[in-house]
Amino acid sequence: MVALIVAALIWIGLHVGIAGTRARAAWAARLGEGGFRATFSVASALTITLLVLAWRSAPTSPLWAVPRPLGWVLVVAMLLAFILFAGSLLARNPTAVGQGSALSAEPRGMLRITRHPMLWSFAIWAAVHIIGNGDAASLVFFGAFLLTAALGMPSLDAKVAARDPAGWAAFSASTSVLPFGALTAGRNRVAWREMALPVLVGLLAWAAMLHLHPRIFGVSPLPY
Structure with a gap:
């Protein structure tokens, strides 16, 4: 369950803490808009994969x-x-x-x-x-x-x-x-x-x- 919680927090942090804040503009300025979108897409794909794997293996009640x-x-x-x-x-x-x-x-x-x-x-x-x-x-x-x-x-x-x-x-x-x-x-x-x-x-x-x-x-x- 700990791995699932960590994966969930990473997902939320990526989409709310970066995409939903001024951090997005800062990263887009460094990477360019296209570079940021590509990097963000890869990060999202990796994070959701981690989240799904953690969910499947997590103990539950x-x-x-x-x-x-x-x-x-x-x-x-x-x-x-x-x-x-x-x-x-x-x-x-x-x-x-x-x-x-x-x-x-x-x-x-x-x-x-x-x-x-x-x-x-x-x-x-x-x-x-x-x-x-x-x-x-x-x-x-x-x-x-x-x-x-x-x-x-x-x-x-x-x-x-x-x-x-x-x-x-x-x-x-x-x-x-x-x-x-x-x-x-x-x-x-x-x-x-x-x-x-x-x-x-x-x-x-x-x-x-x-x-x-x-x-x-x-x-x-x-x-x-």
């Missing part, structure tokens, strides 16, 4: 049992995670990591739901697995991703606001961090044609994972 009705809620929650992830790939997001283009006047697609669809998909995925697995090792492993995603949202917002204050004012006024926040507040609207493809792709990916999960991970996500 059960913390709670999941009632069957809650298990079905978690299955449905993963559908939302897949839809959000699909939406994050199908529409350009100026708040996403590595984006440097100007903010668009009107957010499109899944950005109408939240301006951080990818990070929310990771957060939901992590939370679902923490609750669904209910053991100490999963709490540390998936908790690292949940914390990184949660802290990444305000960090990315701050970077974009500093880069383009005027564009950010308009963009943030019509979007929200909390899913459906801008919609319920009347600051945006649902464009069903823009949502159709992300929903379809997310639904198909979700169904495929339900089918393949037992073969890939050795356990079914369905609470039979």
Whole structure:
């Protein structure tokens, strides 16, 4: 368990302590933007490999049992995670990591739901697995991703606001961090044609994972 905790702290430190702070600018100035991204990508790949290996070999103990009705809620929650992830790939997001283009006047697609669809998909995925697995090792492993995603949202917002204050004012006024926040507040609207493809792709990916999960991970996500 010690190795897993250390690996989780390295992952969080890399993404929150470097990518989410002024240290990023300092390293980018030394290595160049391309050099920093390449170095950071390699470091991330090595860290996540270490994290996965530590999780697989870590001793664990059960913390709670999941009632069957809650298990079905978690299955449905993963559908939302897949839809959000699909939406994050199908529409350009100026708040996403590595984006440097100007903010668009009107957010499109899944950005109408939240301006951080990818990070929310990771957060939901992590939370679902923490609750669904209910053991100490999963709490540390998936908790690292949940914390990184949660802290990444305000960090990315701050970077974009500093880069383009005027564009950010308009963009943030019509979007929200909390899913459906801008919609319920009347600051945006649902464009069903823009949502159709992300929903379809997310639904198909979700169904495929339900089918393949037992073969890939050795356990079914369905609470039979």
